[in-house]
Amino acid sequence: MADDWRGRPGPIAVLTGAGISTDSGIPDFRGPRGLWTRNPIAELASTYQNYVADPQLRVRAWQARRDNPAWKAEPNAGHRALVDLERSGRAVRILTQNIDRLHHRAGSSGRKVLELHGNMLEVVCVSCDARAPMRETFDRVAAGEPDPACVECGGILKSAVVMFGEPLDEQVIGEAAVYAQKCDIFLAVGTSLRVHPAAGLCELAVGSGADLVIVNNEPTPYDELATEVIREPISEALPRIVAELIAAV
Structure with a gap:
């Protein structure tokens, strides 16, 4: 059943892309x-x-x-939902492709957020x-x-x-791979899953036994690997998913 994944009690890895920040006024x-x-x-x-x-x-x-409109942007319901997930006591890591630091500003612990593509503040x-x-x-x-x-x-x-043509930090992507391999649930939220090696974390997670759940408006190359694909707006879908995850355990 597609909803079985919600009851898995283990660690959760969340890969976030530009789509989670569009409701904050930052274009993808x-x-x-x-x-x-x-x-x-x-x-x-x-x-x-x-x-x-x-x-x-x-x-x-x-x-x-x-x-860049990101300088004036504020966290939205999607960012805040991931803060709720962390504060619920669930083991969670956010692997973000975003550079806007909105996860931090929403209240996610810095040690829980891994910035795969760097940040715009430096x-x-x-x-x-x-x-x-x-x-x-x-x-x-x-x-x-x-x-x-x-x-x-x-x-x-x-x-x-990190620009196109630059390598990702090996330590950062190595840590992300470890989280992908150890999680029970891998959420891919607001990402086209076309930029590697970040996108490849999905395949790594599935290969290690995780359920892959994709929340994105457009199709991705990894949809066929997913346990469930959700096409709803992220600021609506993610708070609901987080509430279900918290209630299920």
């Missing part, structure tokens, strides 16, 4: 109204090789970062790995530096977000 990437669908240049600027090679593209990228130098707060770098842009350089070595600065 590949949907009909997605950021990259409407603005292909934004996707171009998300590729590491392009970004490093083209100073004018970096200038446009800094402006786009300053205008900048990092591509040469010496020095880090600085994004807000400080925005101040430099506003003061007249359209493409601010690293204050430590003069290298190129980028958001502390």
Whole structure:
């Protein structure tokens, strides 16, 4: 039965993607109204090789970062539902592809959230790995530096977000794989499941005996592996799913 998975008492891993944050006013990437669908240049600027090679593209990228709606976004019912799940006492880990830190702001424990693709609150130098707060770098842009350089070595600065063409942090993806292998239930929420290696966590979880539950408006490559696929709006579906999980154990 499709609903049998709700009664499994073991650990829960939750992979979240851009879709969980759309109700907070942050557009997804590949949907009909997605950021990259409407603005292909934004996707171009998300590729590491392009970004490093083209100073004018970096200038446009800094402006786009300053205008990102995520800076004004607030957590929504989907984020808050995962906080309720954690506070219920269930063993849960959030493996997020998002960079907006809305899980943290909603109240999820930092140690329970694994950021697979980095975060937008910091900048990092591509040469010496020095880090600085994004807000400080925005101040430099506003003061007249359209493409601010690293204050430590003069290298190129980028958001502390993993770009296309960059490898994920091996330790981070290794921890995510461990959670995927140990969970009883693997929820994939608001993700197209087209970006690897994050998407491959679904197959890893199923191969280790977990039930895969996909909550996403659009079809994904892993739908056939799922115990259940839910097409409802995430801010409605996730609170209900969490309530059912809490009540079932």
